[in-house]
Amino acid sequence: MAARGAIRRGFSTATDPVTAVREFSEAIAQEDIALIVFFCSFSFDLNVLEPELRRAFDGLHVIGCTTAGEIAPIGYLDGAITGFSIASSHCRAVSTGIENLSQFQMSDGHAVTQTLISSMSEKGLALDPKDTFAMLLIDGKSGNEEVVLAAIHLLMDMVPLLGGSAGDNMSLTGAFVYFDGAFHRDAALLTVIKIRAPFRIVKCQHLVGSEMRMVVTRADPLKRKVFELNAEPAAREYARAQNVPECMLAPAVFSAFPLMVKVGGDFHVRSIQAAHEDGSLSFFCAIDEGVVLRLARTEAILPNLAALFQSVRAEIGPPTLIIGFDCIHRGLALEQTQSKRLAGELLAANNVIGFSTYGEQFGGMHLNQTFTAVAIGAPYDIE
Known part of the structure; x- marks a missing residue:
């Protein structure tokens, strides 16, 4: 049976949170969803958006964060919600939240890592770098990305890791990460994703x-x-x-x-x-x-980004989904050169879903002004 429809991408540009969630949920709807990931504008009324997300995706594994701009199926957007769903036939995922980042200790990271490993083991799942990667979403105003990465080194020794620092539309007041049905400030979320598809963790900078x-x-x-x-x-x-x-x-x-x-x-x-x-x-x-x-x-951003996508296609074929974390300063640089629309078209052509970040994670490094991503190829057929 072909894996058609195992990964579904969607978005909404509606400013009303109720309408936005409805349009987004309709776009990514499918039976037996294992994981939903979304990225939403900080401009939404989160007090309205939060219960709507709970209602629309009741009982499902949903994670996400606020942004400094969104990358949707049509390219760069501002003021939108975008994301994707993956069917349980092709994905298993476990998440653990980290709260009170301002008081984060190395021992907290060790505990989070052990919790994730134990949760995967209880589900009979092994952390195999051939089919498993980790994703970190973290409050981009916390200032604790480096400490968190250092504290979860055990996990990074087992599987590749990437991620992005959540944004707040450059208000610099504090971003939110969504897990357990609620938006959390001064928080992070570590998710391990096991997927039945070829994938590569990649990055580029100009x-x-x-x-x-x-x-x-x-x-x-x-x-x-x-x-x-x-x-x-x-x-x-x-x-x-x-x-x-x-x-x-x-x-x-x-x-x-x-x-x-x-x-x-x-x-x-x-x-x-x-x-x-x-x-x-x-x-x-x-x-x-x-x-x-x-x-x-x-150096020119567009040729640099195009070369990255060409290398991805050479390795795993046309990507079904690329989860992309793109530094806010890259978007500003594209605006200065009036090439953001062209860059957005390039992202859309390669099925990128993601957001403009306050920083990017790649392995054990917290980076700036890079594009980090996990590129996922066509899901394997179900045996």
Whole structure:
């Protein structure tokens, strides 16, 4: 029996939460659903959206989060809800929520990992990297992504992991993760998905490090805030290096002129979140005194993304679904070059469902200004 319809994608652009949930649920409806994943705009009234989601998907395994923009079957959207369902014939999934991230300890991560492994074992399921991956959804304002990833290393040693930091439409007040029928702030959700289809965990970025360097000379690592670069006020020194007025520092500038660190032989972005009146800069990723930051050189996003999808197709064939976590700064960069519509069409052509994030997870790394994804090929026939 062919696996036709085992994965169904859908979305709604309705601003009314009741209508949006109804249209979304109709789009992904199928018999015997094992997992539903959704990504929704922070602009929805979550007090209305939450009970509607419970009513529409009563008794089903439903997870999701708020966003800084959505990736739907028609490309980039703002103010929508999008997601997918997978039939139980081709998917088994177990989730464990993590609350009170602001008080998170390494031991909490160990407990979560053990709970997931035990839950899978109770269902007679093995954590096999050939058919299993893990997905992390986490409050992007928590500032605890690196700690959580370090604490769940045991799971990452067993299966590949990816994920995204939930957003709040750049209001920077706090994002929500949905599990157990409710939206949770200051929370994360770790899900293990076992799937009867070929898949690959992939990532790409359109930035490389230059030779222009700045040293973090005063910082508050816990708050991801830098006060001085090269012993100068951080915002002023960053603006000087970019040759822009300090008063013009805003997300569009941060996305166009990011900073990077070199870890091993690879460059990783450290995206700036905001500039503050005291001259400091806050970041979306871990930062510390003594770190050497390099100004990034930008390459074209579209060819870079197209090459990623070509490699996916070469490995697993045309993707039935790609769950994509796309940094909000990539979307801002596309807007600056007036190429966001073309990028959205490329995402739609490759069946990407996802959202604009405040950070991306790939293995044990918390990243910025990348596109991380799990690409899922055509589901295997049922034997």
